[in-house]
Amino acid sequence: MYIFDSVKKEKREFIPLQEGKVTLYVCGPTVYDNAHLGHAKSALVFDLLTRILNANGLNVVYARNITDIDDKIIKKAAVQNKDIKEITEFYTNEFYKEMESIGVARPNIEPKATESLNAMFEMIQRLIDAGHAYTTQDGDIYFDTKSDSDYLTLSKRVQDEGDKQERVKSSTLKKNPADFALWKSVKDDTLTFESPFGSGRPGWHLECSAMIEKHLAQPQLAFGVDIHGGGADLLFPHHENEAAQTRCSSNHELANYWMHNGFVNINGEKMSKSLGNSFFLKDALKEYDGEVVRFYLLSTHYRSNFNFNTEDLATAKKRLDKIYRLKKRLFGLALHSDTTEFQNNLLEALNDDMNISTALALIDEMISNANEILDTAGKHKALKKETLSNLAYIEKILGFGVKNPFEYFQFGIDEEAKSAIATLIKQRNTAKEEKNFEESDRLREEILSFGVTLMDTPSGTFWEKI
RNA sequence: GGUGCCAUCGCCAAGUGGUAAGGCCGCAGCCUGCAAAGCUGCUAUCCCCAGUUCAAAUCUGGGUGGCACCUCCA
Secondary structure: OEEEEOOOOEEEEOOOOEOOEEEEEEOOOEOOOOOEHHHHHHHHHHHHHHHHHHHOOOEEEEEEOEEOOOHHHHHHHHHHOOOHHHHHHHHHHHHHHHHHHOOOOOOOEOOEHHHOHHHHHHHHHHHHHOOOEEEOOOOOEEEOHHHOOOOOOOOOOOOOOOHHHHHOOOOOOOOOOOOEEEEEEOOOOOOOEEEOOEEEEEOHHHHHHHHHHHHOOOOOOOEEEEEEEEEHHHHHHHHHHHHHHHHHHOOOEEEEEEEEEOOEEEOOEEOOOOOOOOOEHHHHHHHOOHHHHHHHHHOOOOOOOEEEOHHHHHHHHHHHHHHHHHHHHOOOOOOOOOOOHHHHHHHHHHHEOOOHHHHHHHHHHHHHHHHHHHHHOOOOHHHHHHHHHHHHHHHHHHOOOOOOHHHHOOOOOOHHHHHHHHHHHHHHHHHHHOOOHHHHHHHHHHHHOOOEEEEEEOOEEEEEEO
């Protein structure tokens, strides 16, 4: 398998630190609001990565954190006049539910900042002892970026002392504008923790380093984890700072491979609070099955910038529909076959830095071939076996086609409408038997008004949500 | 201002030295009572200019046009 390492900026063959095992850490959400499409994209990308690694016979230990200590959370709690914990628990659950709806499996480990404080304290102490951190007069503790000669080697930024730094009105007590907080001494009591350094709260960058050390790292290895991932915006300063913390407090570098997924834009613009164009996952899920959203967000290479729009989402649905129609065609059959050439090719494509486009092209080709043969030789048992096996493989490795195909095509149609449609179909079939096509066409128009389409097949008349 | 990324058919999107995958849309046909679905066929020389090479969408240089990060951010 090959992975593009966004720090070395090249595609590298993936060789795990320990044979047969992979440690993966991905920066998770700060739980103060619902997940937007960007969160979904990131979760989806690393869900896919995990599946591919598994398919290669590797045992993946995947950790994704929940940041439940943050100024934004405090603000939200204040605005809504709610308890901090109420906010974080609510949005953590929302996150889990939303991720589940797009087929993202839960990571093995989901550490929370509030549950990892001791690990952070230990790391701060070691940084202080080693001369990499200092305490200011007002009790804040900063990482001394000047003390790390490898600082900025990750993002390959040029240290500039110039006026650029001036625009950030940071604490004048910092030795260097680039220094970042490990511990913020806070006097208010909204969200503070007792520590050996007094009361306050930890800096954001610290939690990831500490969690990796606590849950995934082994001191004897050259890196804390095999793969560290996150959104492209995290490379600097977040990952740069994480890397510095780990480098200076332990005897190894943080990660062997770095992976950063591209951004999701809305109509060509970055999603942001200030632009007011955030697109929440839950809104997309009102219109489309979660798997359609999954398919759409995954259908473009993970490193590319992704421009979200509803037209392309609808197009993605049409492509996913083809998988489900083939599944519907073979519904109820329980046949098995050995690994097929298609499956080998699919994995090979995904092993090349997750080349999803090639993978989807292979799937389309497989579907076409299967449909063609099924059209002409309906009793082709060997092909059916092979096709079912291929569909099962697609489900497992990509998470496409996991639902009951009939239910999939009925997304958004309520029970009342369903029974009404069923009645009308019966009436129409009667009319058809009587060769009363005028009446059957009239009934079809009536059925279509439910926003569905009809298909007459040898095994009966079916409808699908358009 | 600094750093980096990108520019391929109407739209989405692979390919990164060997002569342009795939999907959507469109057109023609098969199938169908008619449809829908499915199937078949058809549709680009890769932003511009110059260079390297037997050979470039792919490498180099120069343009033009987008975008991202440098501040919390997936």
